[in-house]
Amino acid sequence: MSVAASTTRSMRFLPVSDQSLLVELQDLAHTLDLLSALQAQVPAGVRELVPAARTILIEFDRWQTSAAALRRHIDALQLGQQDLVAGQRVEIPVHYDGEDLTEVAQLLGIDVPELIRRHSGEDYSVAFCGFAPGFAYLTGGDASLQVPRRSTPRTKVPAGSVAIAGTFSAVYPNDTPGGWQLLGRTDVPMWDLQRDPPALLQPGMRVRFVDAAAQKEIAGARSANNADKCPSEIGAGKAPATSKTNVAMQVRAAGLQTLVQDAGRAGQAGQGVSAAGALDQGAMRRANRLLGNDARLPVLESVAGGLQLQSVGATVVAVTGATGPLTVKTSDGSAWQAARNAAIALNDGDLIQLGEPETGLRSYVAVRGGWLVEQVLGSASTDTLARIGPPALVPGMQLAIGDAQHNGAVQAPDMAPPVLPRGGDTVVLDVVMGPRTDWFTSESVARFAAQRWQVTPQSNRVGLRLAGDEALARSITQELPSEGTALGAIQVPASGQPVLFLADHPLTGGYPVIACVASHHLDLAGQVPVGAWLQFNVLQPFADIQG
Secondary structure, three states: OOOOOOOHHHEEEEEEEEEEEEEOOOHHHHHHHHHHHHHHHHOOOOEEEEEEEOEEEEEEEEOOHHHHHHHHHHHHHOOOOOOOOOOOOOEEEEEOOOHHHHHHHHHOOOOOHEEEEEEEOOEEEEEEEOOOOEEEEEEEEOOOOOOOOOOOOOOEEEEOOOEEEHHHEOOOOEEEEEEOOEEEEOOOOOEEOOOOOEEEOOOEEEEEEEOOOOOOOHHHHHHOOOOOOOOOOOOOOOOOOOOOOOOOEEEEOOOEEEEEOOOOOOOOOOHHOOOOOOOHHHHHHHHHOOOOOOOOOOEEEEEEOOOEEEEEEEEEEEEEEEOOOOEEEOOOOOOEEOOOOOOEEOOOOOEEEEOOOOOEEEEEEOOOOOEOOOOOOOOOOOOOOOOOOOOOOOOEEEEEEOOOOOOOOOOOOOOOOOOOOOOOOEEEEEEEOOOOHHHHHHHHHHHHOOOOOOEOOOOOOOEEEEEEOOOOEEOOOOOOEEEEOOOEEEEOOOOOOOEEEEEOOOEOOOOEEEEOOOHHHHHOOOOOOOOEEEEEOOOOOOOOOOO
């Protein structure tokens, strides 16, 4: 099919951050048309395209292009001429026994058998992926199947749940919170890291739900689940964690939480996977540079204190990020205080221990030669929301170390590390207003910048949950169709208390984003401890992007 050439006149270009923008279109068909045109002619500097129901989030390198330049590029595209060709067809058997099946039938004024017939009676198309890895938004099907989300989302929706909301159908790939109406369940895995690609459903595919009770023989359709792949394709994209050296690190204590992180896994939006990566990218790069490593090699990101590592053989490490005590205990029982932001030589049996931070929250531990960690989708980063990447460190784990024979020399610190906050401090973060600033009352927009917001204990790598004396009220109260969310986005749920998205945030979200942290303050946001206060400094008033 094709879309009328009037697309350009119906588009809005909305600011998100200094390295991303949101293009709003009139409907899904126009969104997919623009996406196809952009994919056919990717503008210079574009890093990621995140399509949604009526929007496309464009993330870009601000040193190569700008929001205004991208608008001019899109304005010049010949739209309405993209032919959307239907892709591979996948059949998914469904056991129609969902908790909301009867209620949805009542909402639609039909009985349950008719609901099942309509849901399984036509093909769907995979429009885009988001929310969680392998979560595909399916459009099409019977036009009468339009129901709202649940008024109160469930805290846990089981993996394999088949659900509808608005005009979309979907299958939950993993156990996650969710507010869609549950019609049934399927045994076909939507997300499998042993499959290449891990996501079963890809944009452009056709999907047909099949009533498993009525047609049991359709169970054979599991062959559509890429079961015909040869064994050599299993585990594709992973790098084995093997070491040619005899040195390693033994984990004696893991602290509150210690994860493997690197620069992140960009370019996986098509499977619903965000980049993740180290929250303080500067600290990660600094730790590696001190040891002569490639700056993007994996590091250990440790929250608070308590991490203890024992050297197996002679090693050299560096600890950056948060400040605080750093103790080295030798095998003969002596101890000394080591310096952070410097290379530290350890002998066989030496133990290094991170104390409670004095400023900041997260410490980064690099080792000369790099940690040898299995990669998933091209990265060793652990994504806590998507549950992708290496597991958190536990006592007794032994970490392999790479060969440093081709490393550069160990370096002296080249600059003073940034000053980090303590609990109770007020931290000022620069923000770009948008893309949904105009969904809030003028009083709330003013309040957003005027009052302080405290970081609550419910904060984690997904985001900082904030609490202020006065909540933010919306002027537009209708439901927002899911749209792409950027790193640093400040989303405002129904409570009116903001959430500042960090590296493990969902790829798409259904609450309006009032502003986004500027790129130069993202590392700082990742180091703000619980109990500290945030104040937002608006760089410029909200306005649509002009060419």
